[in-house]
Amino acid sequence: MTNKQFPINTDEIKDNIYDAVNGAWTKQATIPADHSSVGGFMDLVDDIEKTLMKDSEELKNGTLEANTPELKEYVKFYKMANNFKKRDSEGAASVKPIIERIINLKDFNDLNDQLPDWILSGLPTPFSLDLDPDMKNAKVNALFASGPSLFMPDKTYYEKGNQAFQQLMPIFTEMSSKLLQMVGYNENDANKIVVNAKKFDQLIAPNVKSAEEAADYSKMYNPETTDELASSTSVLNLKAAINQLVGAVPDKIIVTEPQYFQHLAELLSANNFQLMKDWMLVKVVNRFSGTLSEDFRQVGDTYSRALSGKEEAMKPEKAAFYLASGTFDQVVGDYYGKKYFGEKAKADVHHMVEKMIGVYKDRLSQNEWLSPDTKKMAIKKLSTLGIQVGYPEKITPIYSKFKTNENESILANLLNFSKIANQDMFSKWNKPVERERWEMSANTVNAYYHPFKNIIVFPAAILQAPFYSLNQSSSANYGGIGAVIAHEISHAFDNNGSLFDEFGNLNNWWSKEDHQHFTELAQKMIKEFDGIPFAGGKVNGKLTVSENIADAGGLSCAEAAAKQEPDADLNEFFINWTRIWRMKARMEYQQLLLSIDVHAPAALRASVQVKNLDDFYSTFDVTDTDKMYLDPADRVQIW
Template identity: 75%
Template sequence: MTKKDFPINKPELKDDFYDAINGSWIKQATIPSDHSSTGGFMDLVDDIDKTLMKDSAELQSGKLNATSPELEEYKKFYNMTTNFKKRDEDGVKPLKPVLDRITNLDNYDDLNDQLSDWILSGLPTPFSLGLDPDMKNAKVNALFASGPSLFMPDKTYYEKDNEAAKTLMPIFIKMTTKLFEMAGYSEEDSKNIVENAVEFDRLIAPNVKSAEEAADYSKMYNPESPDQLAKSTNVLNLKEAINQLVGALPEKIIVTEPQFFENLSELLTSSHFKLMKDWMLVKTLNGYSGALSDEFRVTGGTYSRALSGKKEATNKKKAAYYLASGTFDQVIGDYYGKKYFGEKAKDDVHQMVNNMINVYKNRLTNNDWLSEDTKKMAIKKLSTLGVQVGYPDELDPLYKKFHVTEEKDGGTVLSNLLDFEKIANQYEFSKWNKPVERERWEMSANTVNAYYHPFKNIIVFPAAILQAPFYSLDQPESANYGGIGAVMAHEISHAFDNNGSLFDQYGNLNNWWTKSDHEHFAKLAQKMIDEFNGIPFAGGKVNGKLTVSENIADAGGLSCAEEAAKNDTDPDLYQFFTNWGRIWRMKATPEYQNLLLSIDVHAPSPLRASVQVKNLDDFYTTFDVTSEDKMYLKPDKRVQIW
């Protein structure tokens, strides 16, 4: 969609910035029946999907040749995911051995005997283990322990007054009961299994973190010895399982949800064993329904569609592509990046990121509230910031291990998925206590997004987001700064938000602030919380604490990008601000808006567009906004951190 297609309502810019830019588009935009939203980000996703689905079909037909052994394996798997006749004939049969493995558990000892292999196999457990850089020694991978995910999107859905859960839980129960009946269980057994599973999930909920609680990184680091962690339960030997998974007993395990493990023994009692086993069955059947027949896939997506407001299931061809490309995500990303982005664009954008870093360095140098000591440390952190653009220089070696067992050799879509999952888990746990691979990508190049990793102090910009409306040679340079420039500076700002600021230049959890600087920053962060907290949206209200880190990053990103635009030879702040408003264009279902309001660390897109501009003085002069206009914010209320 071009600016010409959807004119800006200039008089309205003073009263409703977002609607003035996007209102004409919103009026005509239609959310596809298999989508929960449409708009700037989603349009790019759809275009990339069409491109890669076309290429996948041509790869399948032989019109395109696989450019790597890994892409050849993707082709084999894609052939299997698109063999709908075989998948429909197989039905639930490929999953039966997994369900039987759970059903055959008679007690905790049975699970204990195979606990490490159970975890490697990707089967559900009432706790989670994984690897990430050690938060106090970020050059080395450490073992992390946390609680499991819930059936509902967040623990708050289990509170008595949660209206959304009153609608969603019955849908979840009905869908899951039907899946078990489709899998050959009796009506009574299906009903009992689901009831038990939901009861167990409710027992978990009070002790895991909510989205708001999880958004506070300062409370993630709770190291425990293996002996301390082992005391969480006397029915499972966590020490032995960990020893088998990583080949030794770590001196410490980083527990991100200590309250959960403090109450684990009360969860894993003999009277709860049947509940736990049925919870595992439900997790497994729901989790793998999309890899079975089309009937299982469509039925298994009922709850997800209700949660997001999608009217229809994704068509089976696109779902087959998602299943195959999601499994080989970095392989497809590598193909996409090299074919549709290329080395030249990669170098150009890398230079643009470096320019934004220099602008940020200048802003830190001239900062008027940081002390010199803190300022020096901030600049040092910025100077060591890792930058990854487009696609990885080398494909993750994990994918060399993925070898598809084709149908002629007895393989199924699910059997391959299970094999790949075990290989990936073994590969992941083998990295314990080894050097962190800072350059390893965690997002595929065909993903329309970007991120900052505080434990690695890196920013990553996949190829997919580096196009219009974010970035294009065909739009004014100032518009590019209001788009991709602001996104780049947003990710840089995460190094200095309320979470990122806790970590030093190496990614270590380390206080590098003076006491007075940190106290001042905390006051500014609270002003950002207050600016967004309680804003009415989609029948609810914005949670300022949940969204504070992203709001700080938006504010810093927009402010920094504006300075870069003003440094250009021919700055046009009208283009800068209006493209900022344009990139947040979004039309979403009410259900999806409510879901995001509950769990998303980002503020709603319209508010990201409209609230942040009010913090910048140049917004008022660019659009002649005065105290008589609705977009006006008193100078003492404007939040400016970076």
């Protein structure tokens, strides 16, 4: 289905380009029972999944050779994940030691004694520690502290009268109680544990950030000393735990959710200790259900299916593949990239990225609202932009330490891998940032910009039709992967990326007047999307502004590049731009994305952005009597 062309109703383009291009596809597209959506991105995911599942089976059976030590360990783990008979016979055995460990906590002192190991093992804690480039000194890794995740997707679900909460929490409650009963609790005790866990979750919710709040990077940087962070609670010795984890007492910890830590002491009170323990139990049975027997996996997927609208859980074989490939993601990505993408395509796309950067430089040079000094800094940032295409030259060394123990359970292996990975992460505190280290596997259908590193990443998986193909015209390719490439470049200059300099430091390189003008343009972008009705709700313009700015910049710059080609055809450019965003999704999934996703709905990404480009109107002869018309004064053109 990925490459199949569907008829386009050119008469409808003036009314709604998305429906005109994707209407025929939408009518015939069916969403598989274990999917929440189908479409441009998801079709690629499905194709790659089929390819890698087939290859994984052949690797397992020996008809394909695992040609690296890391791939051999993946194959061992994949075999374990597919040994359903053994997994079913073991039932809950592998998770019971973790449950016992939680049950045996008598007070906060008990947890305190185990805290470093608890964190390294990846067990639930009422706070989170992570490493990332220091936002003020991006060449060095700093420690970050934040709150824990909630049972619901976002804190906004907990607001009074929220209908999604009223629909979803009973499903989460029933599922969690059933899982606890499956590990040995009677129904009454299981229900009590879930009630307590939800109470603790409700206490967390008011003080963590919503998706909209978290989308504002300028509010992330709240440095504290270790002593200041440790003073957030007297019942846990955070200073000692951090010292043990990173081998020193950091002068600075970046606290992304300061409000949460201001309320941590009242959360971690003696009265709440049992609530916290039960919260941990619910987290554990939910998190690890997919590693146990098939009946655990089916029950443990109930809430996720309700959230996304999926009618069925994945087939066991597919779930086993994702369990194994997700654990060895870089290893599988390296295999995929080298076998199915290759050096030639990698060099070709790398050249395309460099060309798009050149187009962006030209547009910055010709920009009419930036002052010369700000323009100079913007071009300097663009010139130092790191490029990662296809797959890494070498996979992350940590995978050489992942040794699959076939005599242990899947969960025991996962916990061991988690400990190895966390020890490796914390060992990098205060050490130079590995800018070239890949964080996304090559078989992932996605791309991203990292503001702290000033790099753009394009995994091999997205570099195929309809985004990119030698069988497509240059204009179609620019409307596809060209716009995606320029989108990621634009993130360096969106409302978040623009806060960081060429090194990835949080550093204002704008003149006051330029930044004020940019803020006004960003506000216009918020207004353009804010409140658009969709899936029974409304688009949040503030939540989606950074991605909308990147879409606008990406589309505009890709069009400029397309027009430079001798075979330029803007009809094909706009058509393929619209085609890559085709998506048919279940209502539940659309509503979930509307609440938490920083991207606007796919159909609106396609149809709203084109209205900002003057060439769209001349290409399709759109006038002020057509529905797709937008008054020139309301067109948002930033980059």
